[in-house]
Amino acid sequence: MRLFAKFFLWATLVISAALLFSGYLLITNPHENAVGRERDRALNQYQYDKFTIQAELITNAASLQNGIYGGMLNRLASDLSGSVAFFDGDKTLLYSDLPSQTDFAMLGDISDNTVADRIQTINEKSYVVVGGKLTQSGVTLYLLIATDISPVVAQKELMAQSFIKVYFITLAVSMSIILLLSALMTRPIKRLGRAAAEIAGGNYRERIPISSGDEIGDLSKSFNLMADAVEDKINALAANARQKEDFVASFAHELKTPLTAVIGYADLLYQKTLPPEQAKDAAGYILSEGLRLEALSLKLMDLIVLNRQDFTLEVLPSTALFQNVAGGLNPLLEEKKVSLHLKVSSAYIKVEYDLFKTLVLNLIDNAIKAGADDIEVIGKQSGNRYCVSVSDNGRGMPASELDRITEAFYRVDRSRSRKQHGAGLGLALASRLAGIHGGALHFESEEGTGTIVTFDLASAEGDENA
Amino acid sequence: MRKQNVLTILGIALSFVIAIGGWAVTSMLIDLKSDALLSAGGLTPVYAPAATSSGHTKLDDNPNIMGEDISGERSIFSAIEISRILSNWESRANEQPHEPMEGQITMEQAIAIGQKGLSYFYDQGIIPAQLLEYSKTDAYLCQRQPSGGAGKMLSPDYSYWGLSFSGENGSVRFSINAMTGQIWKADLGINSSETVLTEAVKKIKAEQMLDVFTAYLGLTGSGSYSTDGLTASESFADGMLYAVARSISLNSISEGEINTNRYSMAVYLSAHSPTIG
Structure with missing residues (x-):
């Protein structure tokens, strides 16, 4: 394999690996953090909504004792910030404005001391659904609150699309530079090879111009010294x-x-x-x-x-x-x-x-x-x-x-x-x-x-x- | 030479395979990670552990006249503890709602304190009667968590109940310390075109509000007192605490022939000296 092709292959490997690894981290870490933040926000929102419902139950305790909370739930749902579903103490659905495909199985995870949350994707939209139990003024309700986090998912998709452009543009530019550099770097080596062929063909006066002080320059100097020695030896042999x-x-x-x-x-x-x-x-x-x-x-x-x-x-x-x-x-x-x-x-x-x-x-x-x-x-x-x-x-x-x-x-x-x-x-x-x-x-x-x-x-x- | 050229072409082709295949694999890994994130779930304890209270408990001999509904043991704080709590309340840290912790008053108790506070302040003439006609009650319990302390609950001392009683003519908001059950801050927002109400509000002076508030809290040993007519303040505990009353007319909005006046009034405890004059 030609040296420039080896340069190209290895450079592609290293640059691709570096870019892709960076891209993976740049996309997944913010995405993970954003999802985490959205989950925390949803949990906080659940708590605020729960307080709102509790306050309503406290201030309307008299109505509740008469079992009249159907209208109240509708009013509450409109006051809350997100989509909501209410269940009674037997987990029977009382009210829901959640998407119809919402999985209510998470109700099974809820206890007196824990709030459950699940991320659900419904109709290509992602929601953090938080559920908990609420007992106030003799009333027990199970509450599910859904917070739409689709913008976070869309943001990730946007980042991925942007990154693919950046990746291929960067790679194309890098590859062009590497091709140029490898051509520049292998040029003195090719010149060295041509000079060696000239000497092998009997032109002992062939020398390489030294244009750099790097390893290639050192190699050229050594080659010229070797050529001097060969020429001297050949001349000596000829003279002899x-x-x-x-x-x-x-x-x-x-x-x-x-x-x-x-x-x-x-x-x-x-x-x-x-x-x-x-x-x-x-x-x-x-x-x-x-x-x-x-x-x-x-x-x-x-x-x-x-x-x-x-x-x-x-x-x-x-x-x-x-x-x-x-x-x-x-x-x-x-x-x-x-x-x-x-x-x-x-x-x-x-x-x-x-x-x-x-x-x-x-x-x-x-x-x-x-x-x-x-x-x-x-x-x-x-x-x-x-x-x-x-x-x-x-x-x-x-x-x-x-x-x-x-x-x-x-x-x-x-x-x-x-x-x-x-x-x-x-x-x-x-x-x-x-x-x-x-x-x-x-x-x-x-x-x-x-x-x-x-x-x-x-x-x-x-x-x-x- | 021919083998050399074939290998060179293969090497370059492999480079492109690496470039495109690498992206495909990474894209797949990103999707897998995203799918895992978007199908995750968890359980969060309702009662998050918190540091213990720094206040000490005392039987209900608090001079606070509002205390009869929260009988039993209640915390009282030294001036320096109150100052520290107020500094936290006045910070720009995020509010973190939470369930009541041990020693903290419940929502029912908080609402009861708020309702009685409304009556008390009305009786003392610093809340117009129209604000007692509220239709909606909201309450939430929270702490202000400093940045970097997300998820870690502070001492229960720092929690407060945010109460609001909203009605047609405006709203009253109380910030009640969840350990002492005392109203440490009251905001009155009046939004009315009623001339009677407007005139009533105009008669409420900052100095009067301040006197009522300090009496409510049972604050004694006053330091400096200052007022400019709109804002009045009094310092306590060698300047560690300030009781402040502020009455400010914000603006008037005219819609057709209806002229709506908006007023904002507040009494509160503060760890910092207010700007007066």
């Missing part, structure tokens, strides 16, 4: 899933360059019989890149999945570091016929070895993908910072693209990037790696001329050649 995807993509991306070196050196060892020194170098590169891949996988997970920023930087000599990077690229550079020029001033720089190497490899790899055949890496001290720039003579990029090229999965030339197995993750990862080293990537590019990427990082005191 995205990070995992990023990791998988980045890891796959980062596998390519070292694997190229590993495959190149392995191919060299496989194809040719190298002198032991060169074979050892080739095996060393393979081992080194393998170990780096292992370390890189863990660090990428920390960086991407766990969003870690606090990698421990170690102080390393810049020259050896860049030469190591270049050595790992030899097979790729030879394959792509790209010449790499290192112009690195010696210094001690604070880096996380694997991540820094990944940063520089990504920038060089990006230059190769841009079609460069001449790449220059310059490293130089600048105050307490060490500036690195990677410049190429590749296709370059439009200036309008520069702001977005560090966004994940953003590719300037999608079709070419796909052919080169680019995922749009290299520069995004490089940007984060530069951030870990306390710097940021800056791009200068001109279409058809090439691109220069610079960043700086902290350097330690002293020169590595000193």
Whole structure:
């Protein structure tokens, strides 16, 4: 059953019960009191009438002794206020102007010490009939006096008719108000239900406007808090899933360059019989890149999945570091016929070895993908910072693209990037790696001329050649 | 959803059934109650119990000259008791008729006292002879019951017989204390076109009425006395009681050539000082 129907039903029940109970009391109590008052009035009237008859019997005692009271009774009846009936001591009717259907059975209840009264309804009129015994001047009479109380009954009927109008009008007005109120009260609940359905349908941004400070308002606040929590959780789950995807993509991306070196050196060892020194170098590169891949996988997970920023930087000599990077690229550079020029001033720089190497490899790899055949890496001290720039003579990029090229999965030339197995993750990862080293990537590019990427990082005191 | 809608419609329908059925049941209950009320009956004792008299009884040596027909023991009251009774009589409380209680005079005795009072006051010249020619006698015994005391009888001391002797020329009304049998109040209403009667009434002065009334009651130890010609009063018992006589011409009505004069005269005991002048 709808909530408004429940409101309506219960309100009808309660209001009807209250109105009807009040109406019952309002009608019956005054009616009962009025009937009681009429009975008392009739008893008093009986007493007055009895006194009147007694006085007449006293003052006309002489006539009575002669048994002449027929005419006197007629005269008395006309003097009395209501209808009256006289009976002799044997309860034989002497005179009556009471309605013919009056029940005289009540005469049996009358005694010397009691007056009897009965309410009788005769011809749709109600009377209080009071009867008693009168003994005076040797005469015994039974006397019945009837007092019409029909106005009291009519008053009750009038009240009942008035009340039925009041009852149904009040009920109709109350029901209308209750319908309105229940509609107003259930509106926020319906809104709550719609919002819940929206959220269930995936619109986690749905919220309820709070327009009152009552329980519904509190419920709306709680609902909004719950929706906030659900949205946060869903966003966190989505971010987590995205990070995992990023990791998988980045890891796959980062596998390519070292694997190229590993495959190149392995191919060299496989194809040719190298002198032991060169074979050892080739095996060393393979081992080194393998170990780096292992370390890189863990660090990428920390960086991407766990969003870690606090990698421990170690102080390393810049020259050896860049030469190591270049050595790992030899097979790729030879394959792509790209010449790499290192112009690195010696210094001690604070880096996380694997991540820094990944940063520089990504920038060089990006230059190769841009079609460069001449790449220059310059490293130089600048105050307490060490500036690195990677410049190429590749296709370059439009200036309008520069702001977005560090966004994940953003590719300037999608079709070419796909052919080169680019995922749009290299520069995004490089940007984060530069951030870990306390710097940021800056791009200068001109279409058809090439691109220069610079960043700086902290350097330690002293020169590595000193 | 369909079940939900069916239940909603049923709920609303039930509301209307409750509203209309509730009224039908209530209406039936009201009718039942009314029928029970309108078929009720009862028995009321003729002699309602009452508080005992505060007056004390005394053999019939009352100075009241009207006492010979009510011989035996009769109550007499102190001034303060009389004052209290008169205050009750002068209140606006409803009259409650009742049968004579123990110690109270009967109707026959009351009528006898009234008739003798008429003769006495006539003899003393304060009632015109024409008022003795009454044709109808009425009498009733009652108390004035204060509000909230309905149904509960007061002490018999507070009861009085209201007597009226009515005739062609007017009426005389007496209020007789039902315990002492004394007339404590007499109202004379004269309604006559007879010049003789009118002239006779005009000769009756308030001072004369007062003297006759105080002598009738045997009141002694007078306090202050005042009169303005129409009203005369005398206080007794240190101002607790006042005997008052008032003679006021109300109006004259002319019907054709007949000029009817209406007079109202009264002598009475009161617990309060009358306004004079």
